[in-house]
Amino acid sequence: MKKLINSVDNVVTEALHGFAAAHSDLVKVNFDPKYITRAEAPVKNKVAIISGGGSGHEPMHGGFVGKGMLDAACPGAVFTSPTPDQMLAATKAVEGGKGTLHIVKNYTGDVMNFELAADMARADGLQVQSVVIDDDVAVKDSTWTAGRRGVGTTILAEKICGAAAEAGQSLSEVSDLCKKVNARGRSMGMALTSCTVPHVGKPTFALPEDEMEIGVGIHGEPGRIRMKLKPADEIVELLMEPIISDLPYQSGDEVLLFVNGLGGTPLLELYIVYNKAAEIARKAGLKITRNFVGSYITSLEMAGTSITLLKLDAQLTKLWDAPVHTPALRWGV
């Protein structure tokens, strides 16, 4: 294992110290238990929004804490859900009098830990609602699995709901909006290489030089199908077809096209992916009115990409365009 670390046991803590030092104008980091809040938290008279998950997906979620997006993020160990005490403490730290929304990615551990945290918060008299994001079309038989994973749509939901909370919407309105974004977002990913969890010290799975995994998640878990490597355009077709056919899109629908890097793929290649994905979307009659390209939800140093389509409307577009100022996203300010 070759990594820029000092000790496998201190990876998350040391990274958080650096994050706090780099972005002290925007965020505050609490270390015991671990959570990140906006520098100005709690924001009075605004619905608070919290997300969290294992570390190793940076900039998600800590990079999205700030004005117009999240109020707090709870980082777990690498690829491991954070624990309920973190979420409970974060909820108490950001509660501004209008309740708190927990945005949870659909993984067994995340869902259970957030459920326990919400139970504890309610027992303490706090108002909490939770929305689970499950947008990964690679997971098919949802009755027979833990259900679709939460991937790229999570960030879009955090941005859009953050703007709605900033605009003064109520907890139930922001919660309904989050469900709406989840219902209109679909994603699928693929990997060219595995990734190495610092604690483990070697790649999570072995992938020969000439093969790839289609339908991967964001934790180095193998995908659904392994096949011979193909040119980028053919790979993009393999990802776009299940996405477009999963959500009934109509010709003329406005969409946001999000091409994401998994951590080890250069932007140069992401634009090759975007080029083909946009062409396929146009051929399907979709109007790409917003786009988003970059490595925002990653799987350590995994090389690969995920594509997310979000069906927009006037409300979602307006909220997407609203000002945001966080360590990883900034526009309109």
Next chain:
Amino acid sequence: MTTMAANSLSAETVLQWFQNCAETYEHHQDELTQLDAAIGDADHGANMARGFTAVRAKLAGLKGNDIGTIFKTVAMTLISTVGGASGPLYGTLFLQAVAGANGKMALTQEELVSVFSAGLKGLMSRGKAMVGEKTMVDALVPAVEALKPVGDDSISAALNRAVVAAQKGSDSTVPLVAKKGRASYLGERSAGHRDPGAASSVLLLEALQRAIQSSV
């Protein structure tokens, strides 16, 4: 008196159980992680070792406390240190066991069965898993069944049966296609691998078995 002692589980032995857990999860950390790397996300070994190391740090302070208090401390420690799915699941197992052990300095075999049954019920409702879905439930359900008193029984004999049943249950997960947890994303590709949660459940029971053996 000897039969009395042999047929109850003392608070002291319970503390030894968790001491054994810390050792066993450290010892088997890489093995659990390898199992998890095959069908999950390669964190189960580290998570269990971290959780029970934190539990071990609290054991000295628990001497002289009743078993309910011990279970509650273990539960809260696991919930706040393990993370993943196993933190809430093992945490819930012990949290739901608290009620039946509150104020007690020793548990009879019947009480041990009812405490384990309550814990397992809580775990299954938190994880929404049933037998045959390739989870820790596949090891724990037959183990708890095997703990029930038969004829001229002892806790020690019951634990031996429970460990064998759990091992068999863990073996039974190998050919299964996972229907819960992260392994379920693999579909058919999850078959042919042992479930890491079932493996860690066997270790949990073996740690109790050793604690009981060393107490008689």
